[in-house]
Amino acid sequence: MNCKxxxxxxxxxxxxxxxxxxxxxxxxxxxxxxACAASGDQYRETRRLLEEFATPMFSEAVYxxxxxxxxxxxxxxxxxxxxxPQFVASxxxxxxxxxLAAALLVAVAFxxxxxxANRKGTQTNDQPPLAGGxxxxxxxxxxxxxxxxxxxxTNPRQQxxxxxxxxxxxxxxxxxxxxxTIKRAPSVAVKAPENTQLIAEAARNGNNPTNRExxxxxxxxxxxxxxxxxxQTKDPNIRIIWxxxxxxxxxxxxxxxxxx
Amino acid sequence: MRSREFAEVASxxxxxxxxxxxxxxxxxxxxxxxxxxxxxxxxxxxxxAAFEQIMIHSQQxxxxxxxxxxxxxxxxxxxSQEVFLRVYKYLKRFKQEQDFFAWLYQIxxxxxxxxxxxxxxxxDRFMPLGVGDDESAFAEPVEEGNAEASLMQSQQRELxxxxxxxxxxxxxxxxxxxxxxxxxxxxxxxxxxxxxxxVRSQISSAxxxxxxxxxxxxxxKERALNEL
Numbered sequence: 189m190n191c192k193x194x195x196x197x198x199x200x201x202x203x204x205x206x207x208x209x210x211x212x213x214x215x216x217x218x219x220x221x222x223a224c225a226a227s228g229d230q231y232r233e234t235r236r237l238l239e240e241f242a243t244p245m246f247s248e249a250v251y252x253x254x255x256x257x258x259x260x261x262x263x264x265x266x267x268x269x270x271x272x273p274q275f276v277a278s279x280x281x282x283x284x285x286x287x288l289a290a291a292l293l294v295a296v297a298f299x300x301x302x303x304x305a306n307r308k309g310t311q312t313n314d315q316p317p318l319a320g321g322x323x324x325x326x327x328x329x330x331x332x333x334x335x336x337x338x339x340x341x342t343n344p345r346q347q348x349x350x351x352x353x354x355x356x357x358x359x360x361x362x363x364x365x366x367x368x369t370i371k372r373a374p375s376v377a378v379k380a381p382e383n384t385q386l387i388a389e390a391a392r393n394g395n396n397p398t399n400r401e402x403x404x405x406x407x408x409x410x411x412x413x414x415x416x417x418x419x420q421t422k423d424p425n426i427r428i429i430w431x432x433x434x435x436x437x438x439x440x441x442x443x444x445x446x447x448x
Numbered sequence: 449m450r451s452r453e454f455a456e457v458a459s460x461x462x463x464x465x466x467x468x469x470x471x472x473x474x475x476x477x478x479x480x481x482x483x484x485x486x487x488x489x490x491x492x493x494x495x496x497a498a499f500e501q502i503m504i505h506s507q508q509x510x511x512x513x514x515x516x517x518x519x520x521x522x523x524x525x526x527x528s529q530e531v532f533l534r535v536y537k538y539l540k541r542f543k544q545e546q547d548f549f550a551w552l553y554q555i556x557x558x559x560x561x562x563x564x565x566x567x568x569x570x571x572d573r574f575m576p577l578g579v580g581d582d583e584s585a586f587a588e589p590v591e592e593g594n595a596e597a598s599l600m601q602s603q604q605r606e607l608x609x610x611x612x613x614x615x616x617x618x619x620x621x622x623x624x625x626x627x628x629x630x631x632x633x634x635x636x637x638x639x640x641x642x643x644x645x646x647v648r649s650q651i652s653s654a655x656x657x658x659x660x661x662x663x664x665x666x667x668x669k670e671r672a673l674n675e676l
Contacts, residue, residue: 199655203626205633205648234659238627241608243512246521251507254525255500258532262496 189213194224202231485544492539499539503532509549510556516624517560519613523567530559553629554639557621564617611661615654622647623654 194217200206201214218225415432484505490498507528514527534555542551612620618640625636626647637647 196652199652199659200648202655203651205651230659230663231655234655234662235627237604237608237662238623238658239630241516241605241628243515244521244605246511250521250525251504251511254507254511254528254532255503257529258503258536259496259500261529261533262499262536 189217191221191224194218194221195227198224198228198231202228202235484548488539488542488544488548491536492542499536502535506549506552510552513553513556513624513629514560516612516628517557517620518564519609523563527556527559527563530563531556534559550635550639553625554641557640561617561621607662607665608658611658614661615657619650619654619657622650623658626651
């Protein structure tokens with residue numbers, strides 16, 4: 189064993205932390221090497237100082253102060269735990285508390301989803317079913333356009349057969365051969381879903397019911413004041429649309445609206 | 449297991465406990481352990497009087513260990529308070545088959561490590577004993593006619609304390625538990641949650657550094673004396 193190796197192991201040799209075989213080899217080396225022997229003595233001296241490294245003796249007042257501070261903290265914590273929330277929390281282990289909180293959150297979320305889903309279903313069921321599945325639009329009354337007024341003036345009213353599948357009310361209509369005019373229909377208490385696009389069909393040529401002009405989608409603000417009903421019959425070629433405008437002084441008591 | 453048992457002198461003169469090192473007879477040790485186990489059981493159930501007895505029983509070890517780890521009385525006091533608060537908090541988790549003082553050392557080492565990290569360590573923080581510390585905190589009796597011995601002892605203590613201060617935290621903990629507290633390598637490894645091989649390596653490194661520091665100190669002192 190050379191000096192370098194011995195110097196590495198000397199710190200453990202002096203405290204007998206080495207295996208017996210290594211300790212014997214080092215002991216044999218120390219007997220022949222003065223430098224390594226001197227290092228060994230220095231390590232022993234250092235270890236002796238460490239073993240005799242006595243802590244200064246603190247007075248009883250220091251220890252007393254430590255104990256009093258600790259007991260005061262403990263009393264304070266026990267007073268804090270007398271609060272109801274902390275008391276409740278202290279009853280349950282931390283993990284159980286978290287598990288209960290997570291379960292409660294999941295239950296609340298599930299209830300909210302179920303409630304919202306049911307509410308949507310209820311809203312859908314409230315709307316009356318119609319032939320062809322079209323929704324009936326309930327539009328507030330609005331001032332009829334100029335074209336409509338002209339058509340009202342020139343075309344006689346006609347009775348129409350009631351549209352099949354129309355829910356509620358008794359509506360009597362007259363089917364016109366040419367331009368159809370429909371009697372004023374009482375407002376139907378149905379509500380259209382928002383942003384429903386309406387296709388307003390008005391015949392430019394009143395004598396040809398097939399000659400239809402599809403007007404662009406009207407802004408909801410334009411039709412705000414007019415009651416307009418649109419019904420799709422079983423026959424896909426037949427669609428009933430009628431308007432109900434505000435009665436004016438010039439109009440006859442039996443106000444009728446333009447229809448197709 | 450190599451351990452130092454301190455005889456407690458009656459009449460509550462706890463400051464004299466360190467002055468006497470008497471190996472207690474086996475039955476006395478067993479009685480102490482039974483008493484301690486009972487105190488732990490009662491303290492875990494919330495009995496603060498029993499916990500106070502535990503503190504009295506272990507305050508010197510905790511304070512001494514803290515002082516050796518941190519190097520000054522104020523930090524050692526803060527560390528001791530924190531140690532006992534943690535002991536009270538986690539006493540319910542303590543199992544009776546465990547070694548209470550090994551568990552206590554573990555908590556002390558962790559607390560001292562935390563405090564050392566928090567506070568900035570200055571190179572001049574380690575002042576000579578008696579300067580910066582509250583002098584009334586020490587109750588060291590000075591024997592008549594032995595002032596020189598006391599002075600030498602004080603200087604040696606300062607030397608070792610400064611040498612320990614130069615060590616990294618893990619090496620300092622290993623060397624204090626092994627050489628100062630007198631615990632076996634395996635027990636030190638258990639307290640520090642490390643392996644015996646690692647502990648031996650740390651102890652070896654710590655002893656080399658302390659030896660080099662002491663040699664340098666003595667060389668400087670000798671040079672200063674020669675200049676005079």
